[in-house]
Amino acid sequence: MIRSQLQINEDSHIAMRKPHAVVVTGLGMVTSIGTGRDEFWNSLLAGRCGFGPVRSFDTSRYPVHVGGEIADFNPHNFVFNLDAGLIGRSSQLAIAAARLALADGTLTVSNTNRDRFSVCLGTTSGEPHFIEHFDDDYVKGNLLQVGNGFLHGYPCHVIATNVATEFDLSGEVVMIPTACAAGNYAIAHACDLLHADKTDFVLAGGADSFSRITYTGFARLGAIAPELCQPFDRERKGMIPAEGAAILLLERKEQALSRGANIYCEIAGYGLTCDAHHMTAAHPEGKGAARAMKIALQESNIAPQEVDYISAHGTGTVTNDRLETIAVKRAFGDHAYKIPMSSIKSMLGHTMGAASAIQAVVCALAIAESKIPPTMHLYNRDPECDLDYVPNVARQCQVKVAMNNAYAFGGNNSSLVLTQPRGLER
């Protein structure tokens, strides 16, 4: 047997280096089916959908016309300190989600916590409207009209810096643009910052605004469903691009307890892997995705049988849902059939870099509220998708452990394990 040069050091167990518990104490989200925790959660449990005709650009030359835009978002309700007109829509959505998360977590930013207050967000496209306007100017020959707003508005890290500036935070401010799994990557990094005691609070999550570029690409791939997103259904016709933002307030458990914060759940561990197989297609055997799930469980010290709920990536494309099912079976074996697994993309569409952050919020609420949102429009299960997808009706059941799965272009696989706060009486 060939021995790898890289050996695991048995003596340096992970628990020694991650001695803290990281907990979620605030939730904020802006979505097409509701803004703020209660409105969003009630819509989700009721199976409400956020799809409609695309309004932000002309789709007459496209074969599809439906999208998941947030129709009634008014940035002026949330952006107070920055000029809302100068920042992009992803930043506006992120600031709104952050404001809601801070309010939900009953936390005020002050001179005493500012330098140890971080922002860590994920995105797929950053602020795409800036490059889209640039391209409009380019094709019209108006390039000299491009102003300094392009540099200060476009690069994706500005979403995180805009949040930090709006709330006057000055800890680590970082963007992790790992496409459609980015929210999970951001939350994972936030946990590491807290474990390493490099920060005291993190606003972690993801944001993406509805993008012509993204829509064009998925339309070109033939991946957009004409009307409904139907994950795991035999008749499923694809995903529906959407927009949104979700931010979770994370802190160490000792801190949360000492300030009397409401604790939704603990983030117990994560697994991140890469297929290194294809930019846009998942590995046909779901190996990388299964490996991410296994690593996440190991790091969390949780047995596969303990998982009560899986928040699925579940985009609604023919390939994703089939391969995701294979990957879950590969990771959980026969127990896969006993775990409820639903896709909120059936209601929200695919909110890109925000998607896994919104899913993480769902996991937190599932744990706190003992309810699981449904997979909507699942009328005829695909024979190759034979797990319990919680079809069409929300379910009441205790969730002690939830797994949050997300996958992305680039072959990125991510799994997060969220649990009831361990060692606390509920």
Add this chain to the structure above:
Amino acid sequence: MRRRVAITGAGVISSLASSPSELHAALCEQRSGFRAIEEFASQGFGLRPGGNLALFQAERYLPGKSLRPLDRTGRLVAAAAALALENSGLNQEALASEEVGLVLGTMFSSMHTIGQFDRRALVEGPSCASPLDFANTVINSGAGQTAIWHKLRGINSTISTGATSGLMALSYAVDLISYGTQNAILVGGADEFCFESFCGLERAGLLKHRYIEEDCSIPFHSRRNGLALTEASALLMLEEWESALARDATILGEVRGHANAYDSRYQMEGYGANAMVRAMRAALAEGGLFAPEVDFISASANGSRLADKNEALAIKAVFNGHALGSPIVAIKSMIGETLGASGVVQAIDAIESLRTGTLPGIAGLDNADPELPALDLCTKTRNLQARSGLINSVGFDGQACSLLICTP
């Protein structure tokens, strides 16, 4: 309970050289990696110093497979990755072990592909948009394509914090090893030179200077008035210390500490140095070094009026009188501003400085800005047996990152 992190490999693609030792030699000879950017004159832009790597040929580094799926960013990253992997001496079995991760820092990533994809759909219609280009419109395409090319199946992540992205990516990877389960991560930064980024920086006034003698992009110079935009790709192999020793790897250096900070008030008088001061102090504290023990500082300075001044003030504040004892190098005087790659290029040159005992001088710095605090600016290449170097990276909008590298 932090695990030590060893640097066991380095690869760089830059305007001056395509190996760490050649790069360092070129910098010590104070060679310039700029040319006049003439290609955008027809679109109404004046001449500026900087430019792309006109001679870069990806097939030289990446033989055997079709390069078509990779855009320029992807090719630059995959090429530097090939060099760093080779330099690390990791064997095929180790690479196939699913244990090697990849982390890339980038400011604009594939912005050029994103723009081209969108413009083609605008002009020719959405049905003519290219699916091949679409795959590269995600900001993590460079990391994704490079992982596919080199079959790297460990953690794969992309970090964006603007011009500090490269050094932030290094910091992120160091922590994944120090506090996590990762044992080997290929990590670095890249940004391609393209019309879109040139236009963005030009319109924002960051490239203010013209391509004439009177203007300059020399760090800390009294006449500096803007940066020179170039491109590069740079990667390091980081390994958990014991694991590197166990395989008899050549250890090039150790990352002893790092930190970063943000301050939105960077443009306000009196606040500009704040983030950099906090980042440097925390990096030194993590590394267990006092300021006087730092043998040299690799500055982020790139010829910008405000950023260079803020950094000089920050160094003065942190080194509190000792700054005259710690020489400051600023390699952007020669290699230009490479955005996401810049901090990693600085790190690679710092490793070479530690190895060779030479510090590159700041080319052209004949007239240091008298408004800046007195610092030991390394104007001429000098010999110095250094054991530690502090690398700074400063963003355009309040980001700051510092990383401490020591001899093994």
